[in-house]
Amino acid sequence: MSCMMTMQNISKQTLEKENQDLREQISSLQNDHSSLQNEHAYVKEQLEWLKRQVFGKKSERVVREVNEEQLLFDGFESLFKEEKKEKQKVPAHERKKPVRNGQDKIKLPPDLPVERQVIDVPEKERTCPKTGKPFKKIGEEVSCKLCYKPGSYFLKEIVRPKYALDEKIITASLPDSLLERCQADESLLADLLCKKYADHLPLYRIQEILSREGIHISRQTLCQWVYRSGEALKVLYDEIKKRLLASKNVFADEVPVPLQVKGKGKLQKAYMWVVAGGRQADPPYRIYGFYPDRKHDNAFDILKAYKGVLHSDKYGAYQKLAKEEGIIWCPCYVHIRRKFFEAQSGNPKIRDWILRKIRYLFMFEKVAWARSEKERLRIRKEKEEPIIDEMIETIKKELVDGKHLPKSKFKEALGYFQSSVPYLKNYMKDPFARLDNNVAERAVRPLVIGRKNWMFIGSEKNGKSAAIIFSLIQSCRALKVNPRSYLEDIMRRLMTHHSQKLVELLPHEWAKTQSSKIS
Numbered sequence: 443m444s445c446m447m448t449m450q451n452i453s454k455q456t457l458e459k460e461n462q463d464l465r466e467q468i469s470s471l472q473n474d475h476s477s478l479q480n481e482h483a484y485v486k487e488q489l490e491w492l493k494r495q496v497f498g499k500k501s502e503r504v505v506r507e508v509n510e511e512q513l514l515f516d517g518f519e520s521l522f523k524e525e526k527k528e529k530q531k532v533p534a535h536e537r538k539k540p541v542r543n544g545q546d547k548i549k550l551p552p553d554l555p556v557e558r559q560v561i562d563v564p565e566k567e568r569t570c571p572k573t574g575k576p577f578k579k580i581g582e583e584v585s586c587k588l589c590y591k592p593g594s595y596f597l598k599e600i601v602r603p604k605y606a607l608d609e610k611i612i613t614a615s616l617p618d619s620l621l622e623r624c625q626a627d628e629s630l631l632a633d634l635l636c637k638k639y640a641d642h643l644p645l646y647r648i649q650e651i652l653s654r655e656g657i658h659i660s661r662q663t664l665c666q667w668v669y670r671s672g673e674a675l676k677v678l679y680d681e682i683k684k685r686l687l688a689s690k691n692v693f694a695d696e697v698p699v700p701l702q703v704k705g706k707g708k709l710q711k712a713y714m715w716v717v718a719g720g721r722q723a724d725p726p727y728r729i730y731g732f733y734p735d736r737k738h739d740n741a742f743d744i745l746k747a748y749k750g751v752l753h754s755d756k757y758g759a760y761q762k763l764a765k766e767e768g769i770i771w772c773p774c775y776v777h778i779r780r781k782f783f784e785a786q787s788g789n790p791k792i793r794d795w796i797l798r799k800i801r802y803l804f805m806f807e808k809v810a811w812a813r814s815e816k817e818r819l820r821i822r823k824e825k826e827e828p829i830i831d832e833m834i835e836t837i838k839k840e841l842v843d844g845k846h847l848p849k850s851k852f853k854e855a856l857g858y859f860q861s862s863v864p865y866l867k868n869y870m871k872d873p874f875a876r877l878d879n880n881v882a883e884r885a886v887r888p889l890v891i892g893r894k895n896w897m898f899i900g901s902e903k904n905g906k907s908a909a910i911i912f913s914l915i916q917s918c919r920a921l922k923v924n925p926r927s928y929l930e931d932i933m934r935r936l937m938t939h940h941s942q943k944l945v946e947l948l949p950h951e952w953a954k955t956q957s958s959k960i961s
Contacts (some may be wrong), residue, residue: 600616617934619937620674620937624667631667631671635668636926636929637651638896639888639911642888645896665904671933672906675914679909682729683913685945686728687719689750692718692750693879694715695715697889699711699889699899700893711736712902713734713736714912715732716882717729727920730913732899738758740759741759748769750769752764754879754882755774755777755879770875773866776879778859782796785855787852796859799832803829810826815874921953923950928949928952
């Protein structure tokens with residue numbers, strides 16, 4: 443009997459052990475299945491994002507809910523009238539009626555040279571074949587066509603008579619030149635810099651353009667001219683930087699540029715930092731700084747001793763600066779919006795709600811910037827702050843109660859927003875602060891276009907010189923100043939100009955003097 447009981451106990455224990463093993467296997471399989479599901483969802487989300495980047499639209503536009511917006515923006519209708527376009531009915535559908543406001547009309551300068559070409563009726567046809575009487579000239583039909591001649595080059599021969607008396611010989615001094623003992627006139631240097639840094643032409647293409655005109659200059663010589671010009675213009679760069687950082691309102695960003703490693707023939711990733719600033723709706727002045735890496739110290743270097751409002755993305759260097767005394771950091775809502783726009787997984791209702799709320803913020807900002815500074819701060823306090831508070835509460839609740847994949851883009855977007863919460867209302871402290879960092883983003887765009895053409899920067903010293911020239915030319919473009927005319931003029935005057943009056947050679951002051959000369 444005892445033997446039989448022992449056998450039953452052993453059988454029961456074996457069965458329990460097998461059941462336990464099976465439960466563990468099932469649990470392990472369930473965990474593996476859950477892990478694979480999460481991984482599949484994550485990979486699927488990444489694939490969908492990649493497909494949108496390659497084949498989809500890049501616009502982040504969200505469909506508007508008209509009824510809700512009409513209630514939200516009640517009383518601001520007049521500020522959006524210019525956006526409404528008149529429509530005309532045509533068979534089967536409606537089509538937007540084109541607005542003819544003169545923008546498509548060709549405008550020409552009043553001093554544009556005119557070459558007159560006369561196409562007359564042959565003399566035989568100017569006599570009536572029936573009566574033999576000649577036709578009388580009663581006027582002219584004039585047609586104009588805009589023409590083009592290839593850029594012309596010429597040699598400037600500077601003649602200085604020599605005079606002698608006894609053993610003494612005298613002659614006039616050469617005019618001051620930006621580059622000492624350089625065969626290039628300031629007009630050629632200005633054209634060279636504009637072609638490279640405004641039109642994004644690499645030096646080998648500029649060399650080909652010159653060779654088509656029969657002018658052969660080595661690429662090494664052109665490179666030396668560009669580098670030396672940047673070094674000579676550094677005093678103006680420093681003046682712009684000093685005034686920009688004194689504006690108390692700046693926008694910062696950085697973009698990678700390839701740098702050639704000396705002696706190795708390889709490329710490494712360097713960075714061009716850009717800071718734009720000023721207390722205007724669209725600040726025109728910008729400075730670029732070249733650095734061989736993306737260390738946080740670079741941001742501290744280019745913004746050395748700066749105190750005021752700082753707009754940027756959430757790169758760690760700017761977050762460190764945000765903790766500095768006197769810095770009011772304003773994170774970019776465009777970057778926040780982009781995070782949620784790219785998050786296709788997660789809670790679609792929360793995602794769409796957040797995108798709609800951010801759109802409302804930008805619409806209120808458009809209204810605010812059309813008003814006075816005091817009114818702008820009032821609109822932000824009364825209309826925009828409640829929206830931000832509502833977003834903070836909703837996202838906090840979603841992070842606590844929601845179930846999201848740890849690596850999903852939606853979870854990443856929620857975390858991105860939540861980590862910015864202490865700074866989200868900072869733009870309300872200054873009437874010239876903005877919701878976005880688009881000023882710096884626009885300033886970065888010429889660099890992105892340029893690096894597709896000139897491919898890489900040859901050395902660190904050339905990178906620093908390029909940053910100086912970029913700063914002057916892109917500031918001119920933002921101010922609607924002709925950079926070629928500006929550079930040619932100030933390069934002739936820089937060497938003899940008083941060092942305490944360098945502000946007179948900055949683009950905005952130069953433009954004033956030019957307009958006064960014309961008037």
